[in-house]
Structures are given as structure tokens and as C-alpha cells.
Amino acid sequence: MDGIPELSRSPSFFSPKDAAQLRERLAEIDAEILELQARLVCLATARKPIVHSLKSASFPVVSIPPEIIAEIFLHYVDSAHIGGTGSGAPYAPGTRAGGFGPLILASVCRAWRAVAISLPSIWSTVQLYAVPDTISPTEKLLQCWLPRAASHSLDIQIGSPSGLDLLMPLISPYSLQLRSFSCGFDTPISFPEVLIRGRIPSLRRLEVSLEVTREEVIAPVTAFFDAPALRDVHLIDFTFAWILLPWGQLTNFECSGQTAAECLEMLQYTPLLEALTVDLSPPDNLSAVAVRLDRLHTLKFSKYQESIHLIDHLTLPLLTHLELPVLTQQSASHLVGFFARTAPSLDSVAICDTPAYTTLACLHAMPTVSAVRLTDPPGTPREFSEIFDALTHDAGLLPNLKSLSLSPCSGVEIPYASLADMLTMRRRAHLTLFELNCEEDRPFEPPIDVVEVQRSLEILEVLATGGLNMKIRGLQKLSGSVDPWALCPR
Numbered sequence: 359m360d361g362i363p364e365l366s367r368s369p370s371f372f373s374p375k376d377a378a379q380l381r382e383r384l385a386e387i388d389a390e391i392l393e394l395q396a397r398l399v400c401l402a403t404a405r406k407p408i409v410h411s412l413k414s415a416s417f418p419v420v421s422i423p424p425e426i427i428a429e430i431f432l433h434y435v436d437s438a439h440i441g442g443t444g445s446g447a448p449y450a451p452g453t454r455a456g457g458f459g460p461l462i463l464a465s466v467c468r469a470w471r472a473v474a475i476s477l478p479s480i481w482s483t484v485q486l487y488a489v490p491d492t493i494s495p496t497e498k499l500l501q502c503w504l505p506r507a508a509s510h511s512l513d514i515q516i517g518s519p520s521g522l523d524l525l526m527p528l529i530s531p532y533s534l535q536l537r538s539f540s541c542g543f544d545t546p547i548s549f550p551e552v553l554i555r556g557r558i559p560s561l562r563r564l565e566v567s568l569e570v571t572r573e574e575v576i577a578p579v580t581a582f583f584d585a586p587a588l589r590d591v592h593l594i595d596f597t598f599a600w601i602l603l604p605w606g607q608l609t610n611f612e613c614s615g616q617t618a619a620e621c622l623e624m625l626q627y628t629p630l631l632e633a634l635t636v637d638l639s640p641p642d643n644l645s646a647v648a649v650r651l652d653r654l655h656t657l658k659f660s661k662y663q664e665s666i667h668l669i670d671h672l673t674l675p676l677l678t679h680l681e682l683p684v685l686t687q688q689s690a691s692h693l694v695g696f697f698a699r700t701a702p703s704l705d706s707v708a709i710c711d712t713p714a715y716t717t718l719a720c721l722h723a724m725p726t727v728s729a730v731r732l733t734d735p736p737g738t739p740r741e742f743s744e745i746f747d748a749l750t751h752d753a754g755l756l757p758n759l760k761s762l763s764l765s766p767c768s769g770v771e772i773p774y775a776s777l778a779d780m781l782t783m784r785r786r787a788h789l790t791l792f793e794l795n796c797e798e799d800r801p802f803e804p805p806i807d808v809v810e811v812q813r814s815l816e817i818l819e820v821l822a823t824g825g826l827n828m829k830i831r832g833l834q835k836l837s838g839s840v841d842p843w844a845l846c847p848r
Contacts, residue, residue, distance in 0.1 A: 420469070427473050435460050435480040440503065441487025441496050441518065459484065481506035483513040488521030500528050511537035511560060519544035519569050526550045533557040540565040542594075543579070551581035561585045566601070567594035578602055592635075598623045606630065609653075615639060618665040625649045625672075632656065638665035647671055659683040661710050669696045677702035682720070685712040690720050697723040706761075710734055714741035718748050721756055729761040739773045746776035750783045760788055765795035772796065774814035782817060785826050793829045 422430075438459025460481060464474035474480065481503060488496045504512070512535045516525055519542035529536075530553035537560055543549060564582055582588065583602040591608055593601065595615035605627035612635040613621050621638055625631070631651050637660035650673040657674065658681040659666065666682075666689045677700075682693070690712075697704075706729035709717055717732065735742070748755055749762075762784070772794070781792060822828050 424473050437483040439485045440499055478508040478510035482510045485515045485517050486525050487518045488525050493524045513538040515540040526553055536561050538563040542567040542569045544569045555581045556584045558585050560587055562587050563590040565592040568596050618668040622647045640664050667692050673700050678705040681708040685716050687716050690716045694723045714744040728758045731763040735764050739771055743773045743776045746780040750780045761791040763793035774811050778814040778817040791827045
């Protein structure tokens, strides 16, 4: 305050005027203190009923028993991403892409935190990304994280090959709990195999990728050979010579990046295989290697697969489900020959982005099939009509058909009259499920016969009332009076 003497001066130098000013200022301060104290009393008085109301209020979430909250957490929590933001760490904690796992739920309130900490399973799945300059915070977080999983089985993915040698010493103390493990090997291969070799008795699923040129492979990976529970393996670019596995016990195998010959070499050692997925390199000169898999029931080819001729060398007597790549007329001949040679009791098939003529040629070779899924089917009304008309008039085509799915269908007007006729006939032949998923991205609006569409929708409505399970989604609104959404809402 202006005019008040400096308090650092000795009181012996104060004049009577200075002393009067100080007493006046002291009185002002005391009055302000009393005013603030009175204000605090008023606020405390106003606070009490609010606190009482909050404590007595019943919030449904708070009233949920902890065991129910725990069950909800088990279904909600996804895997966590732990690690830095380097080139080998595409996901960073704290970003929208980064998975927080149970951390968000544990931060809501004390009760939820207690529930989250008491559930080892929600801490058991984690994706790790580490580069040398971020290993320290990752190490500290892992030292707190993994103990939360207690004795629960662990599913761990190392997303940054450059951090493999840094992270394995942190993971190896928990190797006995590993249920699923995924990692990549880069240049140079510096995988500390001794840390887990012979110490992975619970490992059931393994995914490993070889991210080096084939000339850089130094020695085979042997860490996963002694894994008595291992059943499911996905190898990316690895060949038989570069990794030692308990091949004879595998039941599920996926190979990516190998040639057909390299794939067949591995399949010779998998007599118990039940499911096979292949995404192979371009065709190579196959030797006359024949592989018989007596237990295989599922075979899947990737979408753009050029090595369909792999099937020429396979005998699969128990095959029940087949997922095919984009087929040409020439590649389809391999499939027709396979069925003529092995005659499996196929139950379901999925065909992707294949012309109608080729699709029908394949389906004719599969008389036992009862479920068909056409993914990204041909995009013209004429080809749809060709498929629908064949299913309507050819009784020898898929005589056991019970389920038909077309998804997604984009940029095309569905021939509703042909569709209605086909479903009417196939319903009498025991069709129970029809799915049609249309994407609303047509580049133009073709002329529409509203009367014909109205008649078709009326037929579909009768079929639905009669018990046919129809799931039709994305149909465009055809006119002000004809609205497919009214028949089959989303």
C-alpha cells in the first residue's frame, strides 16, 4: 500500500504518523480475515447438504456388484500398446491409435481400480514396441505391468523387430506363462534363444516373420522346437530350413511369402493339420511332390493368390470348408480337377471377386456344398442375373444349398426380379438363410422399373413371413413409395 513505511526499517525510526498508518493497515487486514472466515463458514454450511445428497444418491454403475463389473471388464478391455514412437513403434501410448488396455478403466474411480487390479486376465495381452532410445520407460512399465497378470497365460506381440533383443530379457522371466507369442526378425538376427528355449511349455500359438533378405539368414531359429503345447503357427517368409518346429503336432498352420514348393515341403511334416491358410509368392516350378492331409477340414487362400495350383499336389479327403482367391477360368480348372480327383465332402465355400461364369463352373464341381459366400461378387446386373438364373433353373447346381451370402455388393443395381425368383425356388429346396450387403456407392442411377421392384419386394416379404431368414442391408431407396428398408431394416 502506498504511503506505508518499509517494515524492514527499525521501529525506532518510525514516526507517530508511520505507526498510525501501520495500525490502520493492520485493522484492514484483520477485517478482511474476519470476512474471509465468515465466507468459509458459509461455504462449509452450503457444502454439507451437497455432500450428503451425493453420498445418499444411488448411481446404477456404483451399485453394480464387483463381480459383474469384472465380467464387463473382461469383455471390454482390448490389448495394450506399450513402447516408444520410433520407426519400429507405429502405435504410441496416449494416442488415438494406441491401446490403453485396462488403464482407462482403472483410472475411473477407486472401486474400478480395485476391480481392474484384481483381474489378472486383462493385463495378460500386450503389444510391445521398443527402440533403443525408448527402452527405459518401456522397461519400467513392463516391470509394473506383467506382475499384474499373476499366473495367467500371456499373449505377447513384439511389434518392433529392432527391439527384440532389448525386450526378450524383460519377457523371459515369464516365458513359462506364454500362450501366444509374435515377433519379427530383422538384420542382424539377434534373438536370444537361450532365454526361452525349453521354457515355453504353455505356448499354443506362434507367429514369426523373417524381415531380412534370404541371403542374410545365418542359422535356423531353434527356440521354439521344444514347445509341447504348440498347435497354431503362422510363418511369414520362413522356410522349412530356417526354423525348427514340432511340425508333427501342429493342427493350424498359416504360411505367407513362401513359394508353393516351400509350402509343400513344410506340409509333408504336418500329418495332424486341420486348418491351413496360404498366401504364397508367385508360381514356381513345382516338383511332383504330393501331400496327403487326412485330418485337414479347412483350406483358405488369400484374396490375390496366384498359387492355386498348389491344390494339384494336395489330397484332402476330409475337407469341409474352402476359401478361394480371385479365380480366372484357367485357375478354376485346377480346382475342378482337384474335386474330380479327391471328391471331398465339402460343406461350405467362399469365392472372392470372380466372374459369374467361372464362379458357376466351380460351384458345379461342388455338389455337396450347403453354404456359399460370394465376397466382392461381380459388379454388373447381368452377372448377378446369370448367377441367380442358374440357381433358379439348374436343379443340379448346389442341390443341398441352405445358406447364400453376397457381401459386399457395390456400384451395381441388384436384379430384384431374378433375385426374388431364385429365392422362391431355393426356399422350396430348403434354403434357410440369405444375406445381401449392398454398399451405397453407385456412380450413377440406372432406370428402375418400380412396378417390377415392388413385385419383387412383395415376394421377399412373403418369403420372410414364411420363415426364410433374410438379412438385406444397404439397399438404396428406390422411389418415394418403394422403400426396401421397410422390408428389411438395418
